Amino acid sequence: MDNAIKEGAGKRRLIVLTGPTAVGKGTVEAKLREDHPQVWVSVSATTRDPRPGEVNGVTYWFMTEEEFARKQREGMFLETAVVHNMAHYGTPLEPVMEHLEAGVPTILEIDLQGARRVRERAAELGLEVLYVFLAPPSFDELVKRLIGRGTENEEQRRRRLETAKVELAAENEFDVTIVNNTVEQAAADLWNVIAEEYGIR
Structure with a gap:
């Protein structure tokens, strides 16, 4: 795909949703999609092996290292990352552009x-993006939610909370902040942002 946005694109900005660990991004996104199935959420590519129940093209696009590297060389990702020094992850550019x-x-x-990598790449592409930050009601509430998940041990929680402090400090990099007091309200607030951006009544 050409590294240039087609004429007429960019009138509707890509919505990038970010927030600290344990803030509930995935839960809010799932509620948004349940209430507004016309919203399309980008599916990431990865080189890790599928886990039981994961479906290619739905959960992730599963690729070999060679296929991923080729697509990366050809500029076919909006952003990429290496997670845990093991698997590659990336956002395929073409489906994002097609939907926009x-x-x-x-x-x-x-x-x-x-989100920061998207900002750099979007500048290269001339792609317009609206950056939305999902925030917790308070740091204490974030700690409570993280502990309540029960999916990490004490050391893992400590590391995640240190990361969360860094992530929370970046809120001013974003265009819009939505506070996740409840999943229902946060999803409704996110829809209001989308509806305004896309001219939906």
């Missing part, structure tokens, strides 16, 4: 570093 050009509300849910 068709006027479909398009969202990319990603971490802070990924």
Whole structure:
């Protein structure tokens, strides 16, 4: 795909959703899609092996290292990252552009570093992006939610909370902040942002 946005594209900005660990990005996104199925959420590519129940093209696009590297060389990703020094992850550019050009509300849910990489790449492409930050009601509430998940041990929680402090400090890099007091309200607030951006009544 050409590293240039087609004429007429960019009138509807890509929505990039970011927030600190344990803030509930995935849960809010799932509620948004349940209430507004016309929203399209980008599916990432990865070189890791599929886990039980994961579906190619739905959960992730599963690729070999060679295929991923070729696509990366050809500029076919909006952003890429190496996670845990093991697997590659990336956001395929073409489907994002196709949905934007068709006027479909398009969202990319990603971490802070990924959002920063999108910002750099979008500048190269001339792609317009609206950056949305999902924030917790308070840091204490974030700690409570992280502990409540019960999916990490104490050391893992400590590392995640240190990361969360860095992520929270980056809120001023974003265009819009939505506070996740409740999943229902946060999803509704996110929809209001999307509806305004895409001219949906």
